[in-house]
Amino acid sequence: MSWDVLPLARKHFSFKRQRELVYQSLCMMPLKLIERVLPWFVGSLTEVEAEIFLKNIQLAAPAIDSALVTLFS
Secondary structure (H helix, E strand, O other), rough: HHHHHHHHHHHHHHHHHHHHHHHHHHHHHHHHHHHHHHHHHOOOOHHHHHHHHHHHHHHOOOHHHHHHHHHOO
């Protein structure tokens, strides 16, 4: 199962790399999928967790992608 990957990622990747992988995964998703998945995912988080998630996306994104990060938020 794909959920088996998460503990391995936590064990083998730094927090910075995990952050980058999440951002890269978002960037590879079709926009229509992001439009559906991101609101659902963020809606399942507390307000504080959602703010932390967005901050991590901002930290993982290269400066040139600032417009994309704004779209995600």
